Amino acid sequence: MLIATAVVLCWSCEGEDVVPDKEFDVTLLYGTWRLNDSQLYYKYFEDGTGYTWDESDDVTEEEAQGFTWTLDKSEMIHMHVGMALVPKYYIVTKLTDTQLCYYDAYVTSKTYQFIKATQP
Amino acid sequence: MKKALKVIGIVLVSLLGVVAATIGIACWLIFTPARLTPIAQKAADKYISCDTHIGKANITLFKTFPQLGLAVDDVVIINPVEGAATDTVAAIRELDASIDLKRLIKTHEIVVNGIDLNGGKAYIYTAADGTSNIDIFPKSDKEKDKEGFDLSSLTLDVDHLTAQDLDVTYCSRKDSIDASAKGTSLNVKGALNKGNIKAQAELAAKHAMLNIAKSEPLSADIDGMMLKADIDALSKDGKADATLAAGNIRYEKGTVEASLQELKADVKADKDDTLWKGSATINASAPLLAVNGKSPLNAGATRLDLEAKGWFDGKNIEIEPVVTTPDISFTQAGTQWLNRSDVSIKAGVRTDTTFRRFNLSEGDIRLNQFALGLDGDIALSPNDTIGADVHLKTNCWDIPALLTQLPRSVRRALKDVQIRKAGATLDLNVDGTLHKGKLDLKNADGTLLADYLDVTYNDSITVITPRVAIGLHTPKSRKTNKFTEFVQGTIASPSIDAVLTGTGDFSLASLNGTYSLSNFTDKKKPFSALASLGMSTLKANVDTIVAQMERPHIDALMTKQKNKPYYSATLKADAFNGNMGKTTKLSTQSLAIDATALQDKTKKNVLDQWNPDAQIQLKGGHAELPALSVPIDIPNISLEFTPGKFNVKQSRIVMGNSDFALQGLITDLNTWLDKEGLLKADMTFKSDYTDVTQILDLVSGMGSKPKNSTDTAASTQDSDDSEPMKEDNPFMVPEGVDVRLRTDIKTANWNGFKFNNVGGRVTCSDGSLVAEQLGFTSQAATMQLTAMYKSPRKNHLYAGLDFHLIDVEIDKLIELIPKIDSIVPMLKEFDGQAQFHLAGETYMKSNYDLKLSTLRGAATVEGKDLKVLDSNTFATIKKYLMTDRQAENKIDSMDVEIAVFRDEVDVYPFRIRLGQYEAIVGGRHNINKDFDFNYHISVTDTPLPVRLGLNIDGTLDDMKFKLVTPKYTNLYKPEKRGVVATRSLELKKAINESLKRNVKSNEYFND
Known part of the structure; x- marks a missing residue:
C-alpha cells in the first residue's frame, strides 16, 4: 500500500511554487491597518518602515516594534529588526484604500485580513 | 568742702580771739554787762570788718568755775551779699568762753580753753563771682588767709568746745552747692600739737543734706546722724575709735539712687610705731540701690553687714572683709536675677598704697548654697590692663x-x-x-x-x-x-x-x-x-538594630580652610557587631574611616555643600541577611570617597559558594544629585569562582513586597480566573545612572555547568541593563552572550539577548537551555556537536509572562556528523520515506535557520544527509497551548527510484504522518526552484548572517 502510494506520488506533480503576478498601488498601504476582530495594528510609512503593536497585549502605539517592508508586486516582506532579524514573507491578494488581505507564503493556509484604521 | 572747713576754722579761731579780748577787757577794766557790752562790740568791730551786734556781754566766774568765763548773748554778724538769702552770716544766742584763771593771774596770759555755743544759725554764702559773705575780716587777716591756712601748724588745747542746737547752711552759687545741717551739736575735747592729736569728739545732727547741681546732680541727706571719735595719735603710737550711727540716709547722683534706713559703723584702729591695726563693723538695714536708665538696675536687701579687720604699715594694707546680705533681691532691665537670696563675700585682700596690686586669699563668695572660692593676685596696669593669676573653686553646684x-x-x-x-x-x-x-x-x-x-x-x-x-x-x-x-x-x-x-x-x-x-x-x-x-x-x-563597636577611637578636627568650615574625622574600631532583629547580623573584625569635609554653604546639593572626602577600610566583615540563605563574608574592602567620586579601591567578598572582588569608580555624583546628568560607574567584577545559580536563587525575589502590600503596582491576573489577583514587583532598572561593569570570572557555575573565563561588560545606562558580549567557555561550549533588560513600565518589561554557543554538545545545549526544545523540538533527536546562535527579544508583563505579540527571535543551528537518536518518531519517518532500516543514523551536516515571530516558529528548509539519503526538512510550529505544528520532509536523494514527501502535523501527543508530493525537490536547484523557495533561501541566509555578525573570534574567548 505504501509502495503504491509512493509510486503515485512520485509521478504526480511537485508542490506548486507560484506567486500571483499582480500589481498593487503601494501608496494604498501607507497608514494604519487593524487586523479583523483584533487589536493588532500595523502602520506603514512611505519610507519603507513601519511598526506594529497589539493593544490586547497591553502595548501602546508609542511602544510599538519597528520593521522595514517591501511590496514587490504581490510579495510583501516584513523585516522585523531588533536583537534578531526576523523576516516574514507574505503574498498580498487584495489591497484597496480600506482593505488589505494577504497570506503567509510559508504556511499558505494562514491568511490575514486588515481594514484601514487611519490614513497616513 | 575743704575750703568750707577752712572758713569755719577761721571763724572759730577769730571768735576765740574776740572772746579772749573781751574777757581781758572785762577782767581788767569793766566787769558789768553795761560796760562790757560796748567794749566787746568795739573789739568785734576791730576784728570783724562787717556789721556785728552783741546783745550782752558779761563775765561769769561761777558758771565756768574754776575758769573765768565770758558769756556773750545774741551775737549777730551781718554781711549782705547780693544773691544771698539773708544778710545775716551768723546769729548766736549764747556764746560762753572759758579763760584759764590761773594762767591769767600767774602769767597774765589769756588762754581760752573752752567755748560753748548754744542756739543759733549760720549762713555761708558764696556768689557766682566768688564773693563770700564770710569775707568779714580786716585786710591783714585776708592777706594772711591768702597765704593759706595750715592746720598742721595750729596748736590747740581745747578743754571743751561744745555747740548745741545750731543750724548751719552753706550755699555756693560758684560751685552750685547747697548744704545744711539742722539741730547740730558738737562736743570736742582735745589737743592738737605739732601733728599729735589727742581728742574726743562727738558730732550729731538731726538732719543734714547736700545738693550739688552740676552736670550730674548729686543730692544726699541723712537723718539722726551721730559721730563719735576718740583719737590718740602720737608720732609713734596711737589709736582711734570712731562710731557712726545714722537713721535714714538717701543718696542720689545722676541715674544712681541709694538709701538705707539705719546705719551703724564702728571703726577701731591701733597704731604701733608704723603699724596700724584696725577693725570695722558696719551694719545697715534695708539698703537699696537703683540705677535708672536704659537698663535699670534695682538691688535691695533686708540687711547689709560688713565686718573687716586689717592692718597698714605705711606701705602695705591688708583687710579681711566679710560682707553678708541676707534676703537680697536684684533686678536688671526687668529681669530678676536674685530673689531674697543670701549672699556673702569673704576674702583676705592685701595691697599697697599704689592700690595697683591685690592679693586675694581664702576668698569665698556664696549665693545661697552655691560657693565660689577665690585666691590669687590681681594687678592693675596704668594702661587699663587687668592682670589676674587666680584660682577658682566651687563646691558641688546642684x-x-x-x-x-x-x-x-x-x-x-x-x-x-x-x-x-x-x-x-x-x-x-x-x-x-x-x-x-x-x-x-x-x-x-x-x-x-x-x-x-x-x-x-x-x-x-x-x-x-x-x-x-x-x-x-x-x-x-x-x-x-x-x-x-x-x-x-x-x-x-x-x-x-x-x-x-x-x-x-x-x-x-x-x-x-x-x-x-x-x-x-x-x-x-x-x-x-x-x-x-x-x-x-x-x-x-x-x-530592631543592636550594634556594638569595640574599642573605637575617634579623632576629629573642626577648623576653617579658605574661610570655609573644614571638618575631618577618623574612626578606628577593633570590632563591630550589629544585629537587626534575629535574622540580620553584621560584624567586622576591624573598621577604619578617615573622612574630611569642606563646607560651602553657597552650593545647593548636599555633596557640593560638604565636599566630603572619606577613606573606609573594613576587614573581616560578616553579614547574615534574612533574604539570603547564606552569609556574606567580606575579608577586606577599601573605599575612597572624594567629591563627586566614589572609588572602590579594593574589595573581596565571599557570598555562598562565590567569591568576587569589586573595584572601580563611581563618578558624577554631583551632577546626578543636581539632576543635571547621569550617575556614572565603571567597575570590574573579578572572581575566581561565581556560582551564578546560587546567586540568582539568593537574589530572586529580593526587594519584592509582601502580598498584603498596599502598593498600587501593576498587577496581573493569572490565566486561571479563580486565582486571586497577585501583586507583582518586577525588577525596575534604575534610571539616571550609567554603570559599566567589566566581568572577569575564572569559573562560573550555572545549573551545574562550569563556564570559564567569563569576560565582558555589563552596563546599566539610563533604564537599560545590558550584559554586553560576555564571553566564556565551558566543557560543553565556547559561549558569547549579550543580554538586555529594560523596564519602561511595570507591565511592559523588555528582555533581549544575543547568544552564541560555539561547538556545543547538543544534549548539553538542551540541558543548558531547556526552552530551546520548544523552539527547535527536533533538536533533541540529534546527538553531537553544533554551533548554536540565538537572538531574540520580547516584552513581558509585570509577572514576567511573555507578551507573545512582541516576541521576535532567530536562531541557527549548524552541525556535522550528528547522530540521530533512535526514537519512535524517527523510526516512523524512516518507514514512511522507505529509507534503509540498516542505514547508519548519522547526519553528515545540518544547517537550520529558525525565525520566531509572535507564537509562530518557522523552521526554514534545511538539508540533512543520512548515508545515501538526503532530505530537506522545513515547517512551522506554534508556541501555543496545543503546540500544534506542520512540518514537511522532502526526500531529495535516495537509491530508490521514488522521491517522497512526508507531512508531519498535529500535536506532539497526536502526531499525524501523511505521504505527500515532495515540496522542496528543487530548493537547491536554482534553475528549477520557484519564487517562494528562492525567497526562503534568501531570508534563511539573511538570518544566518545577522546572527553571526556579532560572533567574536576564538582568540576573544581564550584571552
Missing part, C-alpha cells in the same frame, strides 16, 4: 537648684533643656590679662566635674552619665599642623547613655580623650577644635 535661682527669662531660654539631676564642680587656675575687653590667657588649668548628669534636650535627646570630668589647661602656644592650640584638655567618663526619642538608645563606656581649642577670644582667627576620643565600647540600639 544645677537644677541653680536654675531655679536664674531669672525666668533665662529659664525660658533654656526651656528646651530639662535637667533632672546634675552636680557640677569647677576647679580652675587662670593666669591672664584683660585689656579693652580682650582676654589674653597665659595659662589656665582646671577641671569641670559633673558628678551626675541626667538631661533631656527638646524632649528628644536624653543624656545620663554618673560622672564626666573635663580637664582644661592652656599650654604655651603650640602649633598643630592645623591651628595654634589655645586650650587643651581632657575628657573622661565611666559611661554615657543617650536616648534619642523615636530613634534609639546609645551608650559608651570608659570614655577617655583629649581636646584642644584655638583662641576663641581672637575674633580675627577662625575657631578651631581638635578632639581625640577613645572608649572601650560604643553601643547603639535603634528600632
Whole structure:
C-alpha cells in the first residue's frame, strides 16, 4: 500500500511554487491597518518602515516594534529588526484604500485580513 | 568742702580771739554787762570788718568755775551779699568762753580753753563771682588767709568746745552747692600739737543734706546722724575709735539712687610705731540701690553687714572683709536675677598704697548654697590692663537648684533643656590679662566635674552619665599642623547613655580623650577644635538594630580652610557587631574611616555643600541577611570617597559558594544629585569562582513586597480566573545612572555547568541593563552572550539577548537551555556537536509572562556528523520515506535557520544527509497551548527510484504522518526552484548572517 502510494506520488506533480503576478498601488498601504476582530495594528510609512503593536497585549502605539517592508508586486516582506532579524514573507491578494488581505507564503493556509484604521 | 572747713576754722579761731579780748577787757577794766557790752562790740568791730551786734556781754566766774568765763548773748554778724538769702552770716544766742584763771593771774596770759555755743544759725554764702559773705575780716587777716591756712601748724588745747542746737547752711552759687545741717551739736575735747592729736569728739545732727547741681546732680541727706571719735595719735603710737550711727540716709547722683534706713559703723584702729591695726563693723538695714536708665538696675536687701579687720604699715594694707546680705533681691532691665537670696563675700585682700596690686586669699563668695572660692593676685596696669593669676573653686553646684535661682527669662531660654539631676564642680587656675575687653590667657588649668548628669534636650535627646570630668589647661602656644592650640584638655567618663526619642538608645563606656581649642577670644582667627576620643565600647540600639563597636577611637578636627568650615574625622574600631532583629547580623573584625569635609554653604546639593572626602577600610566583615540563605563574608574592602567620586579601591567578598572582588569608580555624583546628568560607574567584577545559580536563587525575589502590600503596582491576573489577583514587583532598572561593569570570572557555575573565563561588560545606562558580549567557555561550549533588560513600565518589561554557543554538545545545549526544545523540538533527536546562535527579544508583563505579540527571535543551528537518536518518531519517518532500516543514523551536516515571530516558529528548509539519503526538512510550529505544528520532509536523494514527501502535523501527543508530493525537490536547484523557495533561501541566509555578525573570534574567548 505504501509502495503504491509512493509510486503515485512520485509521478504526480511537485508542490506548486507560484506567486500571483499582480500589481498593487503601494501608496494604498501607507497608514494604519487593524487586523479583523483584533487589536493588532500595523502602520506603514512611505519610507519603507513601519511598526506594529497589539493593544490586547497591553502595548501602546508609542511602544510599538519597528520593521522595514517591501511590496514587490504581490510579495510583501516584513523585516522585523531588533536583537534578531526576523523576516516574514507574505503574498498580498487584495489591497484597496480600506482593505488589505494577504497570506503567509510559508504556511499558505494562514491568511490575514486588515481594514484601514487611519490614513497616513 | 575743704575750703568750707577752712572758713569755719577761721571763724572759730577769730571768735576765740574776740572772746579772749573781751574777757581781758572785762577782767581788767569793766566787769558789768553795761560796760562790757560796748567794749566787746568795739573789739568785734576791730576784728570783724562787717556789721556785728552783741546783745550782752558779761563775765561769769561761777558758771565756768574754776575758769573765768565770758558769756556773750545774741551775737549777730551781718554781711549782705547780693544773691544771698539773708544778710545775716551768723546769729548766736549764747556764746560762753572759758579763760584759764590761773594762767591769767600767774602769767597774765589769756588762754581760752573752752567755748560753748548754744542756739543759733549760720549762713555761708558764696556768689557766682566768688564773693563770700564770710569775707568779714580786716585786710591783714585776708592777706594772711591768702597765704593759706595750715592746720598742721595750729596748736590747740581745747578743754571743751561744745555747740548745741545750731543750724548751719552753706550755699555756693560758684560751685552750685547747697548744704545744711539742722539741730547740730558738737562736743570736742582735745589737743592738737605739732601733728599729735589727742581728742574726743562727738558730732550729731538731726538732719543734714547736700545738693550739688552740676552736670550730674548729686543730692544726699541723712537723718539722726551721730559721730563719735576718740583719737590718740602720737608720732609713734596711737589709736582711734570712731562710731557712726545714722537713721535714714538717701543718696542720689545722676541715674544712681541709694538709701538705707539705719546705719551703724564702728571703726577701731591701733597704731604701733608704723603699724596700724584696725577693725570695722558696719551694719545697715534695708539698703537699696537703683540705677535708672536704659537698663535699670534695682538691688535691695533686708540687711547689709560688713565686718573687716586689717592692718597698714605705711606701705602695705591688708583687710579681711566679710560682707553678708541676707534676703537680697536684684533686678536688671526687668529681669530678676536674685530673689531674697543670701549672699556673702569673704576674702583676705592685701595691697599697697599704689592700690595697683591685690592679693586675694581664702576668698569665698556664696549665693545661697552655691560657693565660689577665690585666691590669687590681681594687678592693675596704668594702661587699663587687668592682670589676674587666680584660682577658682566651687563646691558641688546642684544645677537644677541653680536654675531655679536664674531669672525666668533665662529659664525660658533654656526651656528646651530639662535637667533632672546634675552636680557640677569647677576647679580652675587662670593666669591672664584683660585689656579693652580682650582676654589674653597665659595659662589656665582646671577641671569641670559633673558628678551626675541626667538631661533631656527638646524632649528628644536624653543624656545620663554618673560622672564626666573635663580637664582644661592652656599650654604655651603650640602649633598643630592645623591651628595654634589655645586650650587643651581632657575628657573622661565611666559611661554615657543617650536616648534619642523615636530613634534609639546609645551608650559608651570608659570614655577617655583629649581636646584642644584655638583662641576663641581672637575674633580675627577662625575657631578651631581638635578632639581625640577613645572608649572601650560604643553601643547603639535603634528600632530592631543592636550594634556594638569595640574599642573605637575617634579623632576629629573642626577648623576653617579658605574661610570655609573644614571638618575631618577618623574612626578606628577593633570590632563591630550589629544585629537587626534575629535574622540580620553584621560584624567586622576591624573598621577604619578617615573622612574630611569642606563646607560651602553657597552650593545647593548636599555633596557640593560638604565636599566630603572619606577613606573606609573594613576587614573581616560578616553579614547574615534574612533574604539570603547564606552569609556574606567580606575579608577586606577599601573605599575612597572624594567629591563627586566614589572609588572602590579594593574589595573581596565571599557570598555562598562565590567569591568576587569589586573595584572601580563611581563618578558624577554631583551632577546626578543636581539632576543635571547621569550617575556614572565603571567597575570590574573579578572572581575566581561565581556560582551564578546560587546567586540568582539568593537574589530572586529580593526587594519584592509582601502580598498584603498596599502598593498600587501593576498587577496581573493569572490565566486561571479563580486565582486571586497577585501583586507583582518586577525588577525596575534604575534610571539616571550609567554603570559599566567589566566581568572577569575564572569559573562560573550555572545549573551545574562550569563556564570559564567569563569576560565582558555589563552596563546599566539610563533604564537599560545590558550584559554586553560576555564571553566564556565551558566543557560543553565556547559561549558569547549579550543580554538586555529594560523596564519602561511595570507591565511592559523588555528582555533581549544575543547568544552564541560555539561547538556545543547538543544534549548539553538542551540541558543548558531547556526552552530551546520548544523552539527547535527536533533538536533533541540529534546527538553531537553544533554551533548554536540565538537572538531574540520580547516584552513581558509585570509577572514576567511573555507578551507573545512582541516576541521576535532567530536562531541557527549548524552541525556535522550528528547522530540521530533512535526514537519512535524517527523510526516512523524512516518507514514512511522507505529509507534503509540498516542505514547508519548519522547526519553528515545540518544547517537550520529558525525565525520566531509572535507564537509562530518557522523552521526554514534545511538539508540533512543520512548515508545515501538526503532530505530537506522545513515547517512551522506554534508556541501555543496545543503546540500544534506542520512540518514537511522532502526526500531529495535516495537509491530508490521514488522521491517522497512526508507531512508531519498535529500535536506532539497526536502526531499525524501523511505521504505527500515532495515540496522542496528543487530548493537547491536554482534553475528549477520557484519564487517562494528562492525567497526562503534568501531570508534563511539573511538570518544566518545577522546572527553571526556579532560572533567574536576564538582568540576573544581564550584571552
